[in-house]
Amino acid sequence: MEKRRIGVYVCHCGGNISDYVDVEKVRQSVENDDNIVLAKTTMFACSDMNQKEMVEDIKNHNLDGVIVASCSPKLHLVTFRNVTQRADLNKYTYVHSNIREQASWAHSDNKEGATEKAIHLVKSAIAKARHVEPLEPSKIKAEKSVAVIGAGIAGLKAALSLSEKDTHVFLIEKEATVGGWVAKWKDLFMTDETGDALIKRLYEEVKRKPNITIFTNSEVFANTGSIGNIMLKIKQKGELFDITVGSVLVATGFEPYKPKEDEFGFSTVPNVITLPEFKQLIDHEKDVLTYNGQKVKNVSFIYCVGSRQPEGENTYCSRYCCTATIHAANEARKKFKGIQNFHFTRGVRSYGKQELLYAESLQGGDIYFQSYEDDLPKVFVRNNKPVVRINDILTGGRELEVESDLVVLVTGMIPRSNNTISSLFKIPKGRDKFFSEIHMKLRPVETVIDGVTIAGACQGPKTIIESVNSALSAATKAYSNISKGVLETDPQIAKIEAKDCTGCEDCIPACPFDAISMKQIDDQSIAVINASLCKGCGMCTPVCPTDAIDLIAHSNVEIMGMIDALA
Amino acid sequence: MNQIRKNISYDALVIGAGIAGGEAALNLANTGYKVLLIEKDDSVGGKMILLSKVFPTLDCAACITTPKVSEIGRHPNITIFTGSTVSSIKKISDNEFTATVHKKPRYVHVADCTACQKCEEVCPVSVNDQYQYNLVGRKAAYIPFSICDPKAAVIDIENCTLCGACERVCPTNCIDFTMEDEEFDLHVKTVVLATGFNLFDPLKTPRYGFGEYKNVLTSMQMERQIAPTRPFHTILRPTDGKVPDRIAYVLCTGSRDVSVGNPICSQICCMYSIKQAQLLMGALPMADVTIYYLNIRSFGKGFEEFYEQAKGMGVNFIKGKIGKITEKENGNLLLRYEDINEGKLKVAEHDMVVLSVGALPNPEAKTLFADDLKLDSFNFVDQPDLMASPAKTSIDGVFVAGTASAPMDIPDAILSAGSASSEAISYLMKQ
Numbered sequence: 001m002e003k004r005r006i007g008v009y010v011c012h013c014g015g016n017i018s019d020y021v022d023v024e025k026v027r028q029s030v031e032n033d034d035n036i037v038l039a040k041t042t043m044f045a046c047s048d049m050n051q052k053e054m055v056e057d058i059k060n061h062n063l064d065g066v067i068v069a070s071c072s073p074k075l076h077l078v079t080f081r082n083v084t085q086r087a088d089l090n091k092y093t094y095v096h097s098n099i100r101e102q103a104s105w106a107h108s109d110n111k112e113g114a115t116e117k118a119i120h121l122v123k124s125a126i127a128k129a130r131h132v133e134p135l136e137p138s139k140i141k142a143e144k145s146v147a148v149i150g151a152g153i154a155g156l157k158a159a160l161s162l163s164e165k166d167t168h169v170f171l172i173e174k175e176a177t178v179g180g181w182v183a184k185w186k187d188l189f190m191t192d193e194t195g196d197a198l199i200k201r202l203y204e205e206v207k208r209k210p211n212i213t214i215f216t217n218s219e220v221f222a223n224t225g226s227i228g229n230i231m232l233k234i235k236q237k238g239e240l241f242d243i244t245v246g247s248v249l250v251a252t253g254f255e256p257y258k259p260k261e262d263e264f265g266f267s268t269v270p271n272v273i274t275l276p277e278f279k280q281l282i283d284h285e286k287d288v289l290t291y292n293g294q295k296v297k298n299v300s301f302i303y304c305v306g307s308r309q310p311e312g313e314n315t316y317c318s319r320y321c322c323t324a325t326i327h328a329a330n331e332a333r334k335k336f337k338g339i340q341n342f343h344f345t346r347g348v349r350s351y352g353k354q355e356l357l358y359a360e361s362l363q364g365g366d367i368y369f370q371s372y373e374d375d376l377p378k379v380f381v382r383n384n385k386p387v388v389r390i391n392d393i394l395t396g397g398r399e400l401e402v403e404s405d406l407v408v409l410v411t412g413m414i415p416r417s418n419n420t421i422s423s424l425f426k427i428p429k430g431r432d433k434f435f436s437e438i439h440m441k442l443r444p445v446e447t448v449i450d451g452v453t454i455a456g457a458c459q460g461p462k463t464i465i466e467s468v469n470s471a472l473s474a475a476t477k478a479y480s481n482i483s484k485g486v487l488e489t490d491p492q493i494a495k496i497e498a499k500d501c502t503g504c505e506d507c508i509p510a511c512p513f514d515a516i517s518m519k520q521i522d523d524q525s526i527a528v529i530n531a532s533l534c535k536g537c538g539m540c541t542p543v544c545p546t547d548a549i550d551l552i553a554h555s556n557v558e559i560m561g562m563i564d565a566l567a
Numbered sequence: 568m569n570q571i572r573k574n575i576s577y578d579a580l581v582i583g584a585g586i587a588g589g590e591a592a593l594n595l596a597n598t599g600y601k602v603l604l605i606e607k608d609d610s611v612g613g614k615m616i617l618l619s620k621v622f623p624t625l626d627c628a629a630c631i632t633t634p635k636v637s638e639i640g641r642h643p644n645i646t647i648f649t650g651s652t653v654s655s656i657k658k659i660s661d662n663e664f665t666a667t668v669h670k671k672p673r674y675v676h677v678a679d680c681t682a683c684q685k686c687e688e689v690c691p692v693s694v695n696d697q698y699q700y701n702l703v704g705r706k707a708a709y710i711p712f713s714i715c716d717p718k719a720a721v722i723d724i725e726n727c728t729l730c731g732a733c734e735r736v737c738p739t740n741c742i743d744f745t746m747e748d749e750e751f752d753l754h755v756k757t758v759v760l761a762t763g764f765n766l767f768d769p770l771k772t773p774r775y776g777f778g779e780y781k782n783v784l785t786s787m788q789m790e791r792q793i794a795p796t797r798p799f800h801t802i803l804r805p806t807d808g809k810v811p812d813r814i815a816y817v818l819c820t821g822s823r824d825v826s827v828g829n830p831i832c833s834q835i836c837c838m839y840s841i842k843q844a845q846l847l848m849g850a851l852p853m854a855d856v857t858i859y860y861l862n863i864r865s866f867g868k869g870f871e872e873f874y875e876q877a878k879g880m881g882v883n884f885i886k887g888k889i890g891k892i893t894e895k896e897n898g899n900l901l902l903r904y905e906d907i908n909e910g911k912l913k914v915a916e917h918d919m920v921v922l923s924v925g926a927l928p929n930p931e932a933k934t935l936f937a938d939d940l941k942l943d944s945f946n947f948v949d950q951p952d953l954m955a956s957p958a959k960t961s962i963d964g965v966f967v968a969g970t971a972s973a974p975m976d977i978p979d980a981i982l983s984a985g986s987a988s989s990e991a992i993s994y995l996m997k998q
Contacts, residue, residue, distance in 0.1 A: 013627060014627050014629050014630070014796070015627070016620075016627050016630070043714075044629055044633055044795075046630060047629070047634075047714055048636060048637035049682075049714075051637055075630065157955065165992060165996055191953055198955060315872055317866045319867065347864075348862050349864045351834045351866055352831060352832055352834045352975070353945065354832070355830060356831065393886065393907060393908055394907060395910070396908075397908070434868075440624060441621070441624075441626070441977055442631060444985075445985070460867075465957050466979065466982070469986040472958070472985060472986035472989035473981075473984075474985075475989055476594050476598075476988055476992065480597045483599075
């Protein structure tokens, strides 16, 4: 083989890297290394200007390997692979080096150390680049159908959107009816349409679509295959169905937080209920609001129950509850005579146009208090009634009490406790235990599992509008993945050298994707890889006693070279 | 004026090449549709490309926008017209819209320009740089900003003295004063409106002294001062070039304020102010940063944790409404405010004040149409089926993406663009 000709670009990332890493020093430390034909620094490697310059450099200097030392490959591996491809260089000869998340951001307190580490990381990328080989992506046929899991508002809208795009949809719902939480609600904020009417309208539309198959009372319990050809097993009341789809859209929603025993008097003080219970109550009561046979006059709402906790999983804000509460309180005041609402908030978050509901509430005579962050309101019984006591910021810290007929705990959204879907599809979760997208701005509805998108409140608290927007975004992404009928998949998978395989079968249990099976060849049983199932995770490589398994693009010689460079 | 009229046709017209318009155009193009993306500015990227870092991940805004911009620019299914406007959009029938596109002359042949900046050096004219929000000046022959796209010079003909210096110095002869207006008769099947938002003009709240006291800045001016493509190498206050060490933020400037005609919350100012405060603590470790707020609205994914992080870093949060700002002789500012926690009127001295200005509707959206495009009561584009189809407008086949319909942050704008492009694709496939 001719001597490799490698180009290196070290990115400032507009200060994200260069504020802590001396990028010029990194460049100088590699420019005279073996095989390095050019080494440059750049303000933004990903900018159009620099991409064009890279294409020119690759052509002018006849490069056969390119390295960009910049951010995480999650952000821009594909960007730079495409650059090399435009310069007629095989895109798999591109090697990415992450000196932002792994050096500058991780060691912002130690500039010299960060620079030193960045140099090692770039040198290890060079070591890898010396051995990379051109590869061709594998092409697989993609099924033009999508499984939508969860038929709440997000699932229904995603199903409709895909159906309109000439894609067959299997809409899978574990409850007996579609519509999720929205179907259980009457009045919604920002619209005159009720929740059940909204769902009814969408469900009628779904029923008219010949290319939507609805499975209610159903759960997915097995998943094999990969993007393009995902095989699911569905159980519907004991009956089993097998379907094959190109992509899976997960819209499994949220659960309302259930207060702990005695949390703000829940289940220990009489007449303490949750927001969903209150909404049910005002929907069903007529003319006079009563609870447990008693007429209700003073209603106290305690905000952020199960949200914005100082520690644990529920540190997040549940986003919808301030406005949902204000809206419910407004509705109650208008529907029933003589209601006085008291809001015990931690700062009202009626963002955007929802602000008008807050203004309406203030004009309607609702009274607002705000508690100190380290001194939340207390609920106790007096005269068989719940009393809320607060040290109120808005009145300069005065201690105030409201004797209430009803205390409503404003409970937020928490992730589903049922883990079936997340473990079946291996969807990663964030610190908040909601499903994680790849990148909030670049790839907001995709997960790290190819072909699995997420929509609605399974990703984090959302209003109906926000859920629908994310559902339609996920539908577009799922559609663009499979619409061409053919998919390119990464060729970076495991390969087995048949002559070195002893047939010990140690690799089979090591594979998390069931991609390895035994095959009889000339009276010898040897392991073979199913290319469409293998994800190139590398779990099989170390267990092989004879080193018969190598990972394409992460071969032993590449990895050993990288380790030597890091040492 | 001699005008050359040409007929052009595309599947989809996307108006506005900010983050929402760009995202919508990419979704449509990736599905195989031919897209015309119209941008009135001389660069694509909208407001986002000018930002520093974005909350709550602190990714630099350029890292997110520049590759997208590059992808849009290269996409075989996307045609971009910068420096162009669209008018008289009219629906002829289902899947048939006509419109007029007006492309103003750049006086520079983009393909030949190498952005060498020689024209900038020789141009004798100096005016305020709108991309640096008037913090510094620029020439009449200029590159809009360092990461603009297309990266090419433009001649600001309004301020140009026609001295010809730029033309003489240009090594590639790409400057051409004979370029003329172009007009196109456009036929498309669907329209995506991504006309974005306008920032509140703080001259409308004279009690804060913007325009009168030089050390009162807008949040967008501060954004420029901390961006990677910033005008100075550090943060400077305008009166004397001193590095500030007591910076105040005034939230809800022009939002939640009936007196300026904007009763709603702008949804982004709390978070961008918290973000700027964190960046300032990093850039100026000795500085005190105080945020005066009514309610902190950190409601999105990871936002509350971001707010807590700012408190942990030592950003000072004061629940209080600013009554009036006055200036001292040394350029410092006195803020009279009601400290709500303590129930007292107080005065605080700061050496720089940042007004966290709100997001207002862009009234241009309506004027693009010959037909009647309905606006809501705040003058945002109306969404008649808000719950079930937030991207639908009052005209069937016209969809709205991003902040043209309501204030929203970047993640929400991107999802809204996904929603609009999904509806547009369905609409195109219906025929």
